[in-house]
Structures are given as structure tokens and as C-alpha cells.
Amino acid sequence: MINITNLHKIYNKGKANEVNAVNGINLTINTGEFVVIIGSNGSGKTTLLNLIAGSVLPSSGTVSIDKEEVTKLPDYKRSKWIARVFQNPLSGTASELSIMDNFRLAAIRTKPKGLSIGITEDFKKKVKEAIETLGMGLENKIEQPMGTLSGGQRQALTLLMSVMDNCKVLLLDEPSAALDPRSAEVVMQTAAKLAHDYKLTTILITHNLKDAYNYGTRIIQMSEGRIIKDIDKTSGSHLKQRDLYEWFG
Numbered sequence: 001m002i003n004i005t006n007l008h009k010i011y012n013k014g015k016a017n018e019v020n021a022v023n024g025i026n027l028t029i030n031t032g033e034f035v036v037i038i039g040s041n042g043s044g045k046t047t048l049l050n051l052i053a054g055s056v057l058p059s060s061g062t063v064s065i066d067k068e069e070v071t072k073l074p075d076y077k078r079s080k081w082i083a084r085v086f087q088n089p090l091s092g093t094a095s096e097l098s099i100m101d102n103f104r105l106a107a108i109r110t111k112p113k114g115l116s117i118g119i120t121e122d123f124k125k126k127v128k129e130a131i132e133t134l135g136m137g138l139e140n141k142i143e144q145p146m147g148t149l150s151g152g153q154r155q156a157l158t159l160l161m162s163v164m165d166n167c168k169v170l171l172l173d174e175p176s177a178a179l180d181p182r183s184a185e186v187v188m189q190t191a192a193k194l195a196h197d198y199k200l201t202t203i204l205i206t207h208n209l210k211d212a213y214n215y216g217t218r219i220i221q222m223s224e225g226r227i228i229k230d231i232d233k234t235s236g237s238h239l240k241q242r243d244l245y246e247w248f249g
């Protein structure tokens with residue numbers, strides 16, 4: 001469960017260009033929810049995600065994941081719990097390294113400093129089996145350099161890498177914005193499948209109302225650093241895709 005109380009993030013405090021990027025957010029997200037955040041550019045969506053990830057520190061207020069305050073967690077623990085996928089399919093992986101080596105690096109990232117991890121047969125088997133569940137045939141290409149894959153394939157693998165190891169929260173900031181429509185669909189479907197298989201709490205930022213409707217269990221709209229709408233899609237409200245376009249289109 002994610003608990004956010006009285007969260008504020010002010011950039012350039014006290015200067016002429018001061019911005020209240022996140023301006024008093026209170027939000028509880030239950031484990032397993034798939035929350036979609038929509039809102040115009042500059043409304044504070046990415047800042048909120050960064051605050052949840054702990055990569056940006058709040059000006060005031062708190063963010064907790066399963067009762068532990070995010071900002072007080074050591075880095076390795078935060079990166080183990082929180083998986084992130086960014087707009088750019090190239091960030092997060094090393095092109096020249098093989099798929100397997102990329103998985104190995106990802107696994108090292110979530111271990112306490114000093115703990116090493118080699119590519120044991122066990123590890124290889126676990127990775128191969130996980131890749132197989134993506135249904136993309138990539139399990140036969142694990143020795144191939146990451147750079148030889150398509151943007152969609154890379155995003156899907158990056159997603160898998162980041163959720164494999166005891167992850168709790170999956171954060172997606174416009175993951176399909178830089179992809180062609182087919183790859184974008186692959187990435188969204190992979191995200192939804194992994195969220196389900198690994199029982200993750202997921203937050204997706206998107207401008208795509210169709211994705212919001214298809215994948216979200218809850219849709220939140222932000223404006224000027226605040227939440228201005230919060231709709232639970234599962235509460236039998238008979239929300240139609242048409243309604244979404246009327247509200248947010």
C-alpha cells in the first residue's frame with residue numbers, strides 16, 4: 001500500500017520562478033491497484049512519480065510504501081521495491097551487453113553493496129523462464145546484444161528486469177510515448193501482465209485515454225500540482241470509455 005500525506009514539492013523556493021509542482025496531495029493506493037494519472041503538461045505528474053520513487057525529495061509531507069517512509073530507505077532497498085520505466089526505450093539497459101548480462105546487472109542493482117552475483121545456471125534458468133512468459137520468443141536470444149532488439153522488445157525486457165526481484169511498485173511514465181503504435185501496445189500489455197503476475201501496485205502516466213480505460217482500475221486527474229478527479233473504475237460505477245473522453249478529452 002502506498003500512503004501519501006500532505007505532499008508538497010516546491011522548485012526554486014523563494015525565487016521569481018518558484019513552482020508548486022506538487023501542491024498538497026493526499027492519496028492512498030491499495031496493493032494491486034492499477035492507477036492511471038492523466039493531466040496536462042506541467043501539472044505535476046512526473047514530479048509525483050519521482051517523489052514516490054524517492055528520486056526527488058519532498059519539500060514537506062511523506063510517502064510510505066507498506067508503512068516504510070520512502071525517503072528513509074537505503075538506495076538498494078528502494079530500487080528493489082520500485083520498478084520504473086521511462087519514456088525513452090534506450091534508458092535502463094546497456095545496448096552492447098547481452099540480454100542475460102543486462103538481467104545480471106539489474107539483479108546486482110538491488111543487492112546491498114558488496115554482495116556479488118554471478119551468472120549461475122539457476123539464475124539463467126530463472127531469467128529464461130521469466131522471458132518465456134512474455135511470449136515474444138526472446139528466450140532463445142539471451143546471448144544477443146540488447147541493442148539488436150526493437151524498442152518494444154527492449155521496453156518489455158526492461159519492465160521484466162525491474163519487476164523480477166521482490167518488486168512492490170511499478171511506475172510507468174508515458175512508457176509508450178516514444179514508440180510506434182505496435183510496440184506501444186506490446187509494452188502496455190506486458191506492463192499489465194507483469195502487474196498482474198507479480199501482484200504489483202502500478203501507477204501509469206499517460207495521455208492515451210484508451211490505455212487509461214483499458215488498463216486502469218482507478219483514474220486520477222492532476223492539475224496545477226493537485227488531484228482534481230479520482231475515479232474508481234471497479235466500484236460498479238459503469239464507467240464507459242465515452243464518459244472518459246467527455247471528462248478528460
Ligand SMILES: Nc1ncnc2c1ncn2[C@@H]1O[C@H](COP(=O)(O)OP(=O)(O)O)[C@@H](O)[C@H]1O
Binds near residue numbers: 019039045
Ligand atoms: N527539476 C525541476 N526544476 C524546476 N522546475 C521543475 C523541475 N521539474 C519540474 N519542474 C516544474 O514543475 C512543474 C511540474 O512538472 P512535471 O512534474 O514534469 O509535470 P508533468 O509531468 O505533469 O508534465 C512544471 O511547471 C515544471 O516546469
Ligand SMILES: [Mg+2]
Binds near residue numbers: 045047
Ligand atoms: Mg511528465
